[in-house]
Every structure is written in C-alpha cells, then in structure tokens.
Amino acid sequence: MATTRRPAAPLNAYVLHRYDWSESSLILDLFSREQGRLAVAAKGVKRPYSQLRSVLLPFQRIHVNVGRPPKSDEAGESTSEVQTLRGAEWAGGGAMLTGAALFSGFYMNELLMKLLARHDPHPALFDAYAQTLPLLPQGDDAVQTALRAFEITLLHEVGVLPDLSLVTNTLEAVEEDRSYALLPEAGVAAARSTDTAIAGEALIHLQAALVHGSIAALQAVCAQWLPALKPISRGLLHYHLGSPVLRTRQVMLDVQSLDP
The missing domain is CATH 1.20.1440.120 (Recombination protein O, C-terminal domain)
Known part of the structure; x- marks a missing residue:
C-alpha cells in the first residue's frame, strides 16, 4: 500500500537579498531558522498579479515552502544550490525599516551573506x-x-x-x-x-x-x-x-x- 508523503513544514525565514533572474522571476537569498541560508528561485513573482510581491520583502518574517534540498554528487558536493519557492506567507513583524535603521538592517544582512555558508543552520x-x-x-x-x-x-x-x-x-x-x-x-x-x-x-x-x-x-x-x-x-x-x-x-x- 502506497504511503502519502506529508508536505514539509514551512520554514521560518527572512529575505536577505533579491536578484533579478528574468523579466518575471527573482532569485532570493533567504536566511531560515531550520536550514540556514538558502538560494531560492521565486518564479513569476515580479508579475503584477503575483500575491507574493508584497510578502517577499526584507526584514519581514515569513513562512516559506521550498522544493527539495539540492542533490549531492558522489563526493557529497551539492550539484545545485538553487531551490524552488513553493509558497510564502507573512509571519508577522514590525513596520518596514527606514532611514538609518534601514542601513543597519542591510548591514546585518550583508554580514550574514558573507560569513554564513549555505545550508548551515544557526537557530x-x-x-x-x-x-x-x-x-x-x-x-x-x-x-x-x-x-x-x-x-x-x-x-x-x-x-x-x-x-x-x-x-x-x-x-x-x-x-x-x-x-x-x-x-x-x-x-x-x-x-x-x-x-x-x-x-x-x-x-x-x-x-x-x-x-x-x-x-x-x-x-x-x-x-x-x-x-x-x-x-x-x-x-x-x-x-x-x-x-x-x-x-x-x-x-x-x-x-x-x-x-x-
């Protein structure tokens, strides 16, 4: 009898940085509590009707569902770093940062991107x-x-x-x-x-x-x-x-x- 695969629990995450991937999509650098830093492809998120445009913002806590972790080769090295975003929801948080606070927030994000390896969780x-x-x-x-x-x-x-x-x-x-x-x-x-x-x-x-x-x-x-x-x-x-x-x-x- 076949068993039904349960969907993975959403990850607690923040968007550290966004990169243009195509006219309609982005690559996100996420910092998640459960899996550490992740590179995630958000397909179609730049389209005007996308419901995720107002969710995938920096300094806002979100819950995300992503595709399976990248496969590894025989030496244990990842063959791909980018996972696919399956869904995202706002998980609460304060108002958007402005002024000097915005610089401080991006400073923290830059530190995380430069000092943390991918897929290395630090809850x-x-x-x-x-x-x-x-x-x-x-x-x-x-x-x-x-x-x-x-x-x-x-x-x-x-x-x-x-x-x-x-x-x-x-x-x-x-x-x-x-x-x-x-x-x-x-x-x-x-x-x-x-x-x-x-x-x-x-x-x-x-x-x-x-x-x-x-x-x-x-x-x-x-x-x-x-x-x-x-x-x-x-x-x-x-x-x-x-x-x-x-x-x-x-x-x-x-x-x-x-x-x-």
Missing part, C-alpha cells in the same frame, strides 16, 4: 537577528548596543570567536581586574599599549551571556562596555571578511558626507 543566530531588528529604529546608543551584540553572536556562531573567559595561548582564566585585547590572530591576550583594551570583567560577562544563549543579557553587557567593543568587533569582522569596508557601511558613510 540561535536566527533568533538574535529577529530580536535585533525591532531595536534598529531606536536611539543611537541602543542601536549600537544591539549591533555589537549581533556581531558577537555571529562571530561566536560561525566559530571564529575564542572562549572569552580564557587567555587563548595559555588557557589561563581571564582576571576581572586586568586589561586584555581581543586580537583576530591571537584571540584573548594581555593588552599592549597599541591595543584597544577591554576589562577582563567585560570578557567574562560576555562569555557567560553567550553560553547562556540570551541576546538580552549580551546586549546588557555590550551597553556597559560599548566604547571598547565597537573597535574590537569591527577589527574582528574586517579580519574574517577579508575586506576593510562593507558595501552598506560605505554607502552610509557616503550619505552622511552629503548631509550638511
């Missing part, structure tokens, strides 16, 4: 992204705090952030009352005169928040140590991205230079 990072978006329209300090917490979560999730409670080379415990540096090449180390120093207390609390998995706790620590964390996280990101300036940041700087 904790997805949740951090979802919890950060509503904070972007707030005041500057709140936005900077939220972005630092997101950056640290991202670096932790992709495996390039060392244990912040230990000196990397010696594995000695970090001491609260000493100053340290967080270096891209050497991890946690004693601060030199040329380094951006951060208190051991901050590193210990950051590591505890990461282990706990609470983005709110991480944001609270970042708020307390924001001046030191901004250059440190920027240095780590530039090192692992291999590029000194992200496209979204350069556009933001160009716009700011035009503002009298």
Whole structure:
C-alpha cells in the first residue's frame, strides 16, 4: 500500500537579498531558522498579479515552502544550490525599516551573506537577528548596543570567536581586574599599549551571556562596555571578511558626507 508523503513544514525565514533572474522571476537569498541560508528561485513573482510581491520583502518574517534540498554528487558536493519557492506567507513583524535603521538592517544582512555558508543552520543566530531588528529604529546608543551584540553572536556562531573567559595561548582564566585585547590572530591576550583594551570583567560577562544563549543579557553587557567593543568587533569582522569596508557601511558613510 502506497504511503502519502506529508508536505514539509514551512520554514521560518527572512529575505536577505533579491536578484533579478528574468523579466518575471527573482532569485532570493533567504536566511531560515531550520536550514540556514538558502538560494531560492521565486518564479513569476515580479508579475503584477503575483500575491507574493508584497510578502517577499526584507526584514519581514515569513513562512516559506521550498522544493527539495539540492542533490549531492558522489563526493557529497551539492550539484545545485538553487531551490524552488513553493509558497510564502507573512509571519508577522514590525513596520518596514527606514532611514538609518534601514542601513543597519542591510548591514546585518550583508554580514550574514558573507560569513554564513549555505545550508548551515544557526537557530540561535536566527533568533538574535529577529530580536535585533525591532531595536534598529531606536536611539543611537541602543542601536549600537544591539549591533555589537549581533556581531558577537555571529562571530561566536560561525566559530571564529575564542572562549572569552580564557587567555587563548595559555588557557589561563581571564582576571576581572586586568586589561586584555581581543586580537583576530591571537584571540584573548594581555593588552599592549597599541591595543584597544577591554576589562577582563567585560570578557567574562560576555562569555557567560553567550553560553547562556540570551541576546538580552549580551546586549546588557555590550551597553556597559560599548566604547571598547565597537573597535574590537569591527577589527574582528574586517579580519574574517577579508575586506576593510562593507558595501552598506560605505554607502552610509557616503550619505552622511552629503548631509550638511
């Protein structure tokens, strides 16, 4: 007796980027909680009568159904990265981002596209992204705090952030009352005169928040140590991205230079 295949459960996702594929279709770069980053073909979505045009927008949480994952060859390598969009529904969310908040949102999206491999799920990072978006329209300090917490979560999730409670080379415990540096090449180390120093207390609390998995706790620590964390996280990101300036940041700087 033949069994009926149950349809796959919808994926929780956000649209990171949209690329023109044809006159009527798009290729979407999605960030899903269950499957990580996905390349999805949305056929016919640009047509005037398509009901998906108002759904497939950035920074809006959606539920999507996609075709089967790409097949792999004998070596385990994917033979195709693009899946087909079967359906999408709006899953709730805040108002569309505007102004400076829009730049911050695209900055987060660019980080995800450049640092995450496809089909590598990071549910904790997805949740951090979802919890950060509503904070972007707030005041500057709140936005900077939220972005630092997101950056640290991202670096932790992709495996390039060392244990912040230990000196990397010696594995000695970090001491609260000493100053340290967080270096891209050497991890946690004693601060030199040329380094951006951060208190051991901050590193210990950051590591505890990461282990706990609470983005709110991480944001609270970042708020307390924001001046030191901004250059440190920027240095780590530039090192692992291999590029000194992200496209979204350069556009933001160009716009700011035009503002009298």
